[in-house]
């Protein structure tokens with residue numbers, strides 16, 4: 001069974017082929033054009049997807065050595081994401097499925113981030129909790145089966161990836177700033193500048209307050225010492241990263257305790273953060289958790305995760321028809 005999967009929800013155009021549950025190829029074209037604008041420009045993202053999608057799909061089929069005529073289904077990210085960007089992948093997948101007369105499978109991007117854990121071993125056992133952290137979402141998900149997921153906590157304002165990127169912008173670091181904060185933090189003191197933690201009841205998150213207190217902190221320090229950022233960049237990055245990770249892990253700890261689950265996973269772009277990867281491993285050792293951390297290539301957006309999600313949907317005969325359209329916001 002061969003499935004071609006397409007991802008186009010934000011600024012990566014990606015295609016992958018999965019054969020009987022094994023990934024045969026995963027091609028990702030990252031759109032570099034957005035860096036000069038300090039964030040993703042939706043219209044430019046759609047245009048870049050249009051340019052990239054054909055060569056990316058061709059390469060994915062060639063790399064996997066699978067011919068178009070041997071495909072059994074086409075899967076695509078239906079949402080959530082940028083509508084214009086999703087439209088490119090959706091229309092492409094629909095046309096190809098129609099041309100080849102094979103079924104279509106629609107995939108929820110956030111569900112796919114969680115299912116990235118089922119690409120390689122070791123795989124988490126059900127039920128497990130997944131902290132899904134990306135540029136647009138921050139969720140704690142209770143996963144009871146490959147397609148059985150429930151959000152038990154989520155951000156009420158900004159996503160944690162957004163908090164990384166926006167604080168990086170205040171430090172004049174280029175977009176996306178998350179990986180750069182990570183790099184500087186490696187050489188800094190995480191306790192150099194303490195920031196107040198948000199008070200959010202239950203298992204939900206809030207990241208907008210921390211961004212504001214960081215802004216005020218910077219304004220005050222720069223007034224006192226104009227060279228403050230340049231001279232203390234590593235310590236500033238380490239402190240902000242430490243605070244963001246602390247917020248995430250406090251809630252995850254609470255969720256694990258309340259739900260009584262020790263199988264714990266992280267997923268999404270921010271799970272590439274080396275501080276988060278280290279801290280969750282340490283916490284897991286202390287609390288006797290089984291911790292699952294995806295390979296770097298499956299943390300940020302990619303079509304391999306869409307392909308593995310499609311594999312499970314195919315097994316359940318869960319197909320959609322040609323009337324399907326993308327959704328910028330999409331529930332599980």
Ligand code: KG4
Pocket residue numbers: 010133134135136137160161162164165176177178179182268269270271272273274299300301
């Ligand atoms: O999952 P993803 O590729 O796209 C969305 O679905 O949003 O996540 C992108 C986010 C960006 O905010 C980016 O800054 C963040 O993941 N990110 C990181 C790191 N690598 C990517 N944040 C912190 N440290 C990293 N190493």
Ligand code: ZN
Pocket residue numbers: 109113134135268269300301
């Ligand atoms: Zn994503």
